[in-house]
Amino acid sequence: MYNQSDAQPACDGCRTPLEQHLDRLEVLKVGLRNSFGIDFRTASRLVHDDDGEARSQRFHYLPEVFPFLESRVLSLGKKRRRAYESIKEQAVESFWKLYSDFQPMLQAVAESSGVDTDRLGPVLGRSLLLFDASRRTKFVTYLEKSLRESVKNLRGEVYARQLGLPLSAGRLVPQIQWVLQRASMQRGRQLSAEESDAVVIDFLTRHRAKFSRDSMRRIAEVIRCGRREVSLDVCHDWLEPSFGQGECVSGPGNDGWVEEQEEREFQLRQIHAAIERAGFDAEESCLVLQRLDLPHDQAHYERVASVVTSASLRKRATRLLVRLMAARYAPQAPRFGGLLRRTSSQAAAELRQGLAEFAVERGCQTAALAAELLNWMSLSTSVYRLSITQRGRVAEYLSGETGTALASESFQKLKAALIEQERLGFPCWNENASLSQ
Structure with missing residues (x-):
């Protein structure tokens, strides 16, 4: 497993294993962008849901892009095609190597946040596709931030689904619970229905995400009636x-x-x-x-x-x-x-x-x-x-x-x-x- 020290080379001019694998990926990404116009930040593919409905989806894993390039690769000259296949083979090997090596981090994040590890796999894959070393950011730091944001979204989806809230409000449920508990502790008792609603509406009014007055009243009522019990298991x-x-x-x-x-x-x-x-x-x-x-x-x-x-x-x-x-x-x-x-x-x-x-x-x-x-x-x-x-x-x-x-x-x-x-x-x-x- 890698950590921040992996960015420290053992000697001048040396590249750590993590850097070497990321370099291989970067070489392929630059080639795809220059030769085929493929930019993973915006590129997407058409996928079909279980009900047969088609929708556009970003690429999460490196091998997903190759089937869409086959006809264009065939049009390359023999020398350029050999170079492409060599770079592709090394990049795919590095992609799956890093994907495997960072699984312990995914599992640790999943266990501590209560989300399914399988839901975090695409986040790791896409982080490998989007990482840009030229921004002077360590990959581990970049991945951690991506996982935190993803966990926030995933937990928000769960709260939104359980409570019948819009996703933007579902993301705020943990923060609202904190505000309510703090208010209850300050008063030394449980909040009345009116007090609970007032605390939630005041929080939503101050938050940068904007909700209508009717939406805030509905969210406050749903939070009050459907709020999950705080678990003391941990x-x-x-x-x-x-x-x-x-x-x-x-x-x-x-x-x-x-x-x-x-x-x-x-x-x-x-x-x-x-x-x-x-x-x-x-x-x-x-x-x-x-x-x-x-x-x-x-x-x-x-x-x-x-x-x-x-x-x-x-x-x-x-x-x-x-x-x-x-x-x-x-x-x-x-x-x-x-x-x-x-x-x-x-x-x-x-x-x-x-x-x-x-x-x-x-x-x-x-x-x-x-x-x-x-x-x-x-x-x-x-x-x-x-x-x-x-x-x-x-x-x-x-x-x-x-x-x-x-x-x-x-x-x-x-x-x-x-x-x-x-x-x-x-x-x-x-x-x-x-x-x-």
């Missing part, structure tokens, strides 16, 4: 780290007697309270809500996403989720919850003392408890899982052998894990650990 995966691990029980907030709607609203309020407790700014809040698949400021997210790669965005969102998880349960951890806003050097003494006190309560050595904690973190599938290198650094930090500094990412994971362990009664120290001591 949140549980991230914010219930001990679910399914050992004998742990989940913390407060999942009482069975609470009505489902009330429980959903309660959990959403808890998440937003945790965002405030963690001290996230508007950009950080937007990234973490998007990662949890909750309503968020879509326009703000797109501005942030437009200047970084998807990989960078995912890494940053994951680091923010570590902080969010710690903030979510900090009130349930009196010893370690107070360390939420502190650095590793500021918290070192208090953190080690708290761990020592828990060791005394469990009747074990502090080092043994720390070792079990590190085992738990290393085997965890949650946001605070430690790499081998991180584990070594955290072990040194907990022992106090190497001063009081610890890298921010590792320290955030340690705080999150300690808060999680405290609220559940330190399940990492189980009977097996006690017996092995």
